[in-house]
Amino acid sequence: MTPPDKADAPDEFELIAELFAPLAASAPEALALKDDAALHAPTPGCETVLTIDAMVEGVHFLPDDPAESVARKLLRVNLSDLAAKGATPRGYLLVTAWRDGTPLAWMRDFAHGLAADQKIFGIQLWGGDTVRTPGPASFTLTAIGEVPAGQMLRRGGASAGDGLYVTGTLGDAALGLMVLQGGLEGLGAAHRDDLEGRYRLPEPRVAAGMRLHGIASAALDVSDGLMADLGHLCAVSGAGARIEIERLPLSEAGRAALALDKGLIEAVAGGGDDYEILFAAPAGSDAAIAHVAAETGTPIVRIGTVLPAAEGINPVDGAGQPVALKHLGYRHF
Amino acid sequence: MTPPDKADAPDEFELIAELFAPLAASAPEALALKDDAALHAPTPGCETVLTIDAMVEGVHFLPDDPAESVARKLLRVNLSDLAAKGATPRGYLLVTAWRDGTPLAWMRDFAHGLAADQKIFGIQLWGGDTVRTPGPASFTLTAIGEVPAGQMLRRGGASAGDGLYVTGTLGDAALGLMVLQGGLEGLGAAHRDDLEGRYRLPEPRVAAGMRLHGIASAALDVSDGLMADLGHLCAVSGAGARIEIERLPLSEAGRAALALDKGLIEAVAGGGDDYEILFAAPAGSDAAIAHVAAETGTPIVRIGTVLPAAEGINPVDGAGQPVALKHLGYRHF
Incomplete structure (x- = not known):
């Protein structure tokens, strides 16, 4: 996890330690968020499915939407892409671009939302990047899943009569x-x-x-x-x-x-x-x-x-x- | 590639077709950007290394920085993470959050920067998401690489005398x-x-x-x-x-x-x-x-x-x- 950039608010290491490390604690892929990268050992016989989606404040969510539901929606939108591919979700990478002055409580709620959905969907945080932005908050998530080789569902493939x-x-x-x-x-x-x-x-x-x-x-x-x-x-x-x-x-x-x-x-x-x-x-x-x-x-x-x-x-x-x-x-x- | 959200500017399909499809044209992983996901067949005996980094206008680059160098820096910062892990880069996912009113010429320059670096580093675009933002532009890139199993370089591992x-x-x-x-x-x-x-x-x-x-x-x-x-x-x-x-x-x-x-x-x-x-x-x-x-x-x-x-x-x-x-x-x- 790349350290966040300069801002007034909470210390970067506190932020990562408090908010994100617990989300990655049981994922060996996350390398305890200490290595600026995630390491995934692919399951033999499987292919890797990757998808990425972003949400921008004022475009994809409203400024007064609860942080918890913003986080969960971001995760779920990506999991939905994996589901439609027939893939089993494995983990995710997360970029949070917090607007300057975002209250720590809002960030905590955001992390709690992710924690709740990690339990439901059996996945963990593998890594990410935390930056500040003077503009609207935005969040980007890459979800990683696996599917048996050759079996990924695609948009193409439907035939008359199906x-x-x-x-x-x-x-x-x-x-x-x-x-x-x-x-x-x-x-x-x-x-x-x-x-x-x-x-x-x-x-x-x-x-x-x-x-x-x-x-x-x-x-x-x-x-x-x-x-x-x-x-x-x-x-x-x-x-x-x-x-x-x-x-x-x-x-x-x-x-x-x-x-x-x-x-x-x-x-x-x-x-x-x-x-x-x-x-x-x-x-x-x-x-x-x-x-x-x-x-x-x-x-x-x-x-x-x-x-x-x-x-x-x-x-x-x-x-x-x-x-x-x-x-x-x-x-x- | 998820279609961009509503805005005045260029039509989403034109944008993807003109800017991004050429960057993905020779990557089977990209599935011609038609499937909202990328499919990567891991090299047997290798592990997958993933890293993600974001750049925000006004924080990580200046509004008058050339689009081409912004794009290339974003890609290169991520490739640097892979390099430090001992990984061979394979491909990348890209989220572009264009500020409303971004000129098409700027977007084209951005894509040209990526095209130039794709040649240098032997990688292709595998997928992404294009959204609009009322705030500063921001760009997020997930780079995917591979390393022989068990061989990834980590921060930990140095011993006295090295x-x-x-x-x-x-x-x-x-x-x-x-x-x-x-x-x-x-x-x-x-x-x-x-x-x-x-x-x-x-x-x-x-x-x-x-x-x-x-x-x-x-x-x-x-x-x-x-x-x-x-x-x-x-x-x-x-x-x-x-x-x-x-x-x-x-x-x-x-x-x-x-x-x-x-x-x-x-x-x-x-x-x-x-x-x-x-x-x-x-x-x-x-x-x-x-x-x-x-x-x-x-x-x-x-x-x-x-x-x-x-x-x-x-x-x-x-x-x-x-x-x-x-x-x-x-x-x-």
Whole structure:
């Protein structure tokens, strides 16, 4: 772990010793954070999967978001990428760019969030860098996972005739953001809390993802919105798709929101930040998929079928009639 | 590569296609930047070395620093960490947090800097994330290297009696920063340029570093300043050291600066940003070290000896008399 740069606030060594060393204590890879590098002995027969994502204050999180949930979201967004690759997470590297004057209590909460999720997902901190910034805080995380050689799930690989499946429920994060922005006032408090929680804290499908290699033909995690990410999967696979909108899995709170306003289906099909796994699997995979679902306690439902590329992407209703969706996913940048 | 977030400026896909895809084109690990993750097949018998470092505008580089040198410095600082571990660099992940309104030309120069160094160091971009920020620009890079199993160089491992060696020359970056800040006016223009260049563009000792495993007993790269980093090496190794200040290797420009002001030895022994490798090696290693130096065209000189911990760290002159140094390395944070 490279020492942080000059600032007024806490001493660098105190900071590393108090906040980060405990997160790395049981990882031999971290070399006790004393070596400016991590050392990973790859598991024989496995390949290494690496992913990196950043979050910037005011762009990816709000200045008054709890530090604990900011940290956990950063970690979970990266774990979701690994899950969609069929990889087992092993560890992570972390860069914290603290805004000048960040209270130590905020940093502590940030570290507590990581500690909580390390227990849940069975990973540790392997290393990092701590810097100061005069601007908004930002955090960057590299997650490292492993997958049996040749088995990594990719976006390409779906073939016409494959089923399309999704884990968990869709739209909760997009609806949760609406709640946070003062919308969905007609919804009960418990449902509002549920949705808000799903926005703040995604549930990366790690346990299911790491069992999907050998079953799925293509996969990705839904971060831009179902329809946009389906578009990515189909583009790279050279395929089209039929999506049965009425099969999109909804949480209880999501169902309550749609009961108030049917138009919110747009948020379910097009909103982002779901961090569920969308995958394709060849005909005959249903038993294996049901087994993964049961074994990991992860809801998985079939929502459509891969078509030849020339068919395009077709959202349909229960009668097979086209459904017009206004926007097909959150357009970044 | 995760798509960048919403902003006015260039379209995300154009940006990735124009700037980053060419940097990843010949790396199978990058999966054409289409999969939100990189896939690395570890070399059998090798372990993976990972390091991460960030640079923030206004903290680690100046707003008017050339984009090309900012990019190259970021890459080289990370490669220096790998070199000091004895690792062969394989690839890197990059997060760019562009400040809103960053001109496309600046981004292009940044990418050109990476392209130039990729050729020099034989590595490619494996993946990354592009985000926008309302604050200062910041860049984070994870470098991935490999080392034969069990051979990674560490800070710990130096024993009393080992020789202490350093690559290249010391102090140039610290003196170069003085030049950039308007100091060292008595120095000739060519020397001023040399020093400034060494500040902007460190020379990571990759070729030498990857040949030092099996020879060195401990190593690190000099980033905080020789005396501070020697302190780190000794602390982790449980050792002391005698450093012969008159043996510290100087560039021609460095010698010219010291001829003007002997007190600048403080910048040589205590300044940072050298990115040379400081290492210890057991008695009898001189021939092997000379071979590495010759084979890689890297100057390597012996500057001292490891002592028992109780002896402390002792800078001495040519007659073995103690030399008083005011500050023992740049104190971050």
